Amino acid sequence: MSLIDSISLPRSIRLPRVDGLIQWILPLAVIAIWQIACVTGFVPTRVLPAPSDVALAGWKLLLSGELVRNIWVSFWRASVGFLIGGSIGFAFGLANGLSQLSAKLTDTTLQMVRNVPHLALIPLVILWFGIDESAKLFLVALGVFFPIYLNTLHGIRTVDPQLIEMGRIYGMTDGELFRRVIFPGALPSIFVGIRFALGIMWLTLIVAETIAASSGLGYMAMQAREFMLIDVVVLSILIYALLGKLADSASRLLERATLAWHPAFQKR
Amino acid sequence: MQTALRTSLSETELASRSNFAPHARVVREERPVHTSGLPLSIRGLRKSFGDNEVLRGIDLHIPAGQFVAIVGKSGCGKSTLLRLIAGLEKIDAGSISFGQDIQPEDIRVMFQEPRLLPWARVLANVEVGLGRDRASKDAHARAEKALTEVGLADKRDQWPSLLSGGQKQRVALARALVSRPRVLAFDEPLGALDALTRISMQRLLERVWRDQGFTAILVTHDVSEAVALADRVLVIEDGRIAHDVVVNAGRPRQRGSAELAGLEGSILSHLLSADDRT
Known part of the structure; x- marks a missing residue:
């Protein structure tokens, strides 16, 4: 045992640092190749500006304050829409997972609504809300609702019935049973829903902002297109990628913190 | 250590037993006075799931602190009997009494899955x-x-x-x-363990039972486990108690002794002969 320990000890210290870097090798390589392709003239800058030009455009927008303002507006829309849609989806998931009556009452309706692509509602939403903030929030909330609803419901329904029986035998009240058995059991599935929802959140917001908005990243990209500022268009797309990655990392962090018991999170 | 005493049973108990289990040896073992266990009396217990009658009239008395093993082929109703005793299923007919009012904490169940x-x-x-x-x-x-x-x-x-x-x-x-x-019900608690772990768990079960003196009811398909642990082995066939066998070996039990092996053999032959009849 002591021999194995002494061998594996330094490796376990070194590994996380390398792991943190490995995931960035590919994006950095892509940027490097992209830069070389632009500088050598292999790709005309009318088609795709060099990463250095994109960075320069970003720097200018940053100095003017426009970039931060637009990112902030988009971030605000995304998170508020996510919170509204996510809470409603979570509430319906809980209600329909715990109560047969509630499920009979609402599940069929929700499944019908689910099959309407929520982006198809954009014309209707513009008629209802104009190009106001509420239009974007409504669309994001609607898009986020279903993955969270479905996965919360699924999580609660698939909690091991043997554990629930155990909880009842040991005299847990309904509240305790929910807090100590049902909710923790449903949590891994709820997180799957959250990560799906984060993807849909960005998608919805981009489309909504591109079609009807007077601020935000999507608007910034559309404005840049009008003036043929291709570097700003590319910049907006890259920022979306970064924000998406950020949201995903945040949910992973939360997952790691709350699912420490799960075998999948116990390595390392 | 072999202190099992044959005591006379009440007439009703004898009568009810002789109705359905003519071969059963009816014996009551004397347990140490300091037992914390509860006695258990079951009368005319019946249970069906749909059209399937799983228990067809169980009459049974378990003295306080006794270690009883219940064996039988799968589907014979042994697990159902245990679940009824533990209050996990509703009784169709008959009664289970512990001789006094009990708290939920007085009865515990251990399952095959942890x-x-x-x-x-x-x-x-x-x-x-x-x-x-x-x-x-x-x-x-x-x-x-x-x-x-x-x-x-x-x-x-x-x-x-x-x-x-x-x-x-x-x-x-x-x-x-x-x-x-005060009553601990075991539903095949060692069924999923490997052979060596099983034996050490059996020793652990015997030790805590001797330390704490609860009434133990063990459902198992392993006859050698039943004779190694229990004071008394009940064989269930077709929803009835077909045999009631006393194990008079000293404690802690010596695994593999000729005495236990003999008992195991005779219980197994009961189980297998029931197979031949059908």
């Missing part, structure tokens, strides 16, 4: 067993004591998924013991 909460650490899992006393100040201390009894005090802060099968089952045992139950 049924630990994967998201709670070992100690918190044991505390679940305290029932309504979970919030009390000495909950930690009591849970730790129960963990020590099963030899897992050092695993108190471990996640269950990191324990071996035998360790998980020992945590489940600690959880069942922590409320000092």
Whole structure:
């Protein structure tokens, strides 16, 4: 045992640092190749500006304050829409997972609504809300609702019935049973829903902002297109990628913190 | 140690027994006076699931502190009997009485699966067993004591998924013991363990039973386990008690002794002969 320990000890210290870097090798390589392709003239800058030009455009927008303002507006829309849609989806998931009556009452309706692509509602939403903030929030909330609803419901329904029986035998009240058995059991599935929802959140917001908005990243990209500022268009797309990655990392962090018991999170 | 006494049974008990189990040897073993266990009286117990009548009239008396094993082929109703005793299923007809009013904490069940909460650490899992006393100040201390009894005090802060099968089952045992139950029902608790772990778990079960003196009811398909642990082995066939066999070996039991092997053989032949008849 002591021999194995002494061998594996330094490796376990070194590994996380390398792991943190490995995931960035590919994006950095892509940027490097992209830069070389632009500088050598292999790709005309009318088609795709060099990463250095994109960075320069970003720097200018940053100095003017426009970039931060637009990112902030988009971030605000995304998170508020996510919170509204996510809470409603979570509430319906809980209600329909715990109560047969509630499920009979609402599940069929929700499944019908689910099959309407929520982006198809954009014309209707513009008629209802104009190009106001509420239009974007409504669309994001609607898009986020279903993955969270479905996965919360699924999580609660698939909690091991043997554990629930155990909880009842040991005299847990309904509240305790929910807090100590049902909710923790449903949590891994709820997180799957959250990560799906984060993807849909960005998608919805981009489309909504591109079609009807007077601020935000999507608007910034559309404005840049009008003036043929291709570097700003590319910049907006890259920022979306970064924000998406950020949201995903945040949910992973939360997952790691709350699912420490799960075998999948116990390595390392 | 061989102190089993044959005492006379009440007439009703004799009458009800002779109705359905003519071969049963009706014996009551005397247990030490200090037992904390509860006696158990079952009268005319019946249970059906749909059209399937699983228990067809069980009459049984278990003295306080006795270790009873219930064996039988799968589907004979032995697990149902245990679940009825533990209050996990509703009784169709008949009665189960413990001779006094009981608290939920007085009866505990241990299953084939450990049924630990994967998201709670070992100690918190044991505390679940305290029932309504979970919030009390000495909950930690009591849970730790129960963990020590099963030899897992050092695993108190471990996640269950990191324990071996035998360790998980020992945590489940600690959880069942922590409320000092007076009746402990085991539903094939060792069925999923490997042979060596099984034997050490059997020794552990015998030890805690002798220490705490609860009434133990063990459902198992393993006849050698039944004779190694129990004072008395009930053979269930077709929803009835077909044989009631006393095991008069000393404790702690010596595995593999000729005496136990002989008993095991005769119980097995009962089970197999029932097979031949059908």
